[in-house]
Amino acid sequence: MIRSATLPLQATLPALTDNSRLKLFSGSANVNLSREVTHYLGIDLGPMVRKRFADGELYIQIQESIRGCDVYLVQPTCQPVNDHLMELLIMIDACRRASARQITAVIP
Structure with missing residues (x-):
């Protein structure tokens, strides 16, 4: 059973009271x-560095300290899905x- 959230996004993210611990990457x-x-x-x-090597491999580097932070990654799986x-x-x-x-993937 899939339930849809009717609460505003702010009510579903408890870390909003301390924005220094909340990090969002795209x-x-x-x-x-x-x-x-x-x-x-x-x-x-x-901030994040995203490079694609000549052989097609992907390199990602986070450009700030996220040690101890709650991280949200927003990445839809539209075409090309893989x-x-x-x-x-x-x-x-x-x-x-x-x-x-904590790492949370947001996959709309």
Whole structure:
């Protein structure tokens, strides 16, 4: 059973009382959506370097300290699904390596 949330987004994110612990990063699938979410929440989009090597492999580096932070990754899985899903998984790996306290994937 799938339930839809009727609460405003602010009510569903307990970390909003401490914006210093809340970090939001965007994948390449829909950066505009991520910008709208950060504008709504009153925070900045997290800086991240995204490079694609000549062989097609993707490199992601988080450009700020997220140690102990609650991280939200916004990445839809629209076409090409495989590329966007792999990018999300690599973003999750980068956040784990950077010692994020909690990682939440937002997949609209």
